[in-house]
Amino acid sequence: MTDTTTDADESPATEHRRVAAAFTERVRGTATLDWDAPAPVAGWRARDVVRHLVEWFPAFLHAGAGVTLPTGPAVDDDPVAAWQVQTDGVQAVLDDPDTTSRTLRNPHIGELPLDLAISRFYTADVFLHTWDLARATGQDETLDAQVCARMLAGMEPMDELLRASGQYGPRVTVAEDADPQTKLIAFIGRDPRPGGSAPPS
Numbered sequence: 001m002t003d004t005t006t007d008a009d010e011s012p013a014t015e016h017r018r019v020a021a022a023f024t025e026r027v028r029g030t031a032t033l034d035w036d037a038p039a040p041v042a043g044w045r046a047r048d049v050v051r052h053l054v055e056w057f058p059a060f061l062h063a064g065a066g067v068t069l070p071t072g073p074a075v076d077d078d079p080v081a082a083w084q085v086q087t088d089g090v091q092a093v094l095d096d097p098d099t100t101s102r103t104l105r106n107p108h109i110g111e112l113p114l115d116l117a118i119s120r121f122y123t124a125d126v127f128l129h130t131w132d133l134a135r136a137t138g139q140d141e142t143l144d145a146q147v148c149a150r151m152l153a154g155m156e157p158m159d160e161l162l163r164a165s166g167q168y169g170p171r172v173t174v175a176e177d178a179d180p181q182t183k184l185i186a187f188i189g190r191d192p193r194p195g196g197s198a199p200p201s
Contacts (some may be wrong), residue, residue: 012119013094020087026133026140027083033164035079038188039136046136049129050083051075057122058086063113064104067093075139094118124151131185142181149180159187164168 010018027050030037035047044052054148058069072078073083077133093099094115104117112120127147155162162168169189185192 012115012123013091015119016094016123016126017122019130020091023086023126023130023133024083026130026137027080029139030133030137031080033137033139037136039132042134044132044136046133047075047079047138049133050079053122053126053129054082054086057090057125060106060121061093061104061118064106064117065102067114069093079123089116090122121137127186128188131181131190135190143184145180148184152180152184155184155187 033046034043037046038044039046039049041048053095054072054075058071061067061069065091069089069152070085072082075082099115102114103111104114105111106117109117109121127143128151131141131143133139159171163171168187171189172186172191174186174192182192
């Protein structure tokens, strides 16, 4: 899970629609390529990027807010459909007017408005894993530079805490004048150089 902030001018529903669309494009592209291609997370294949998102978030949402997402096919059987069912379900939650008045409770993060919790911990995760899936399968790796810069600024003060969580590998060293995407990808423990991979975590 990754904590970040939504653009002040963009609602969580709009943000998710944009971010999920970019990930969906890579998912559909992978269907014509190789679901078993190595991913830039130690021990993962391309399908494991989708598996991660489909497996952790429904339980997080149900435990914290009592929301049950629709269940699609297993990722091993049909990763495209598994992802599509989940992303449509999340979008429906965010598009529901009642969501803005609901709360998600979690022992690690406390209480947050439901739509904000989805944005901070799920949509941000989808954004980062878009790069992982693209890198694994040779698709377009470009991420929104402004979002990258904003996420990095929010994560850097929590460097030790994030590293201790076990969710990120060691930070990769890049040039001080590197672009925001390169710095963000390096911060979360991926090697952004062509052909680079994540160090063992």
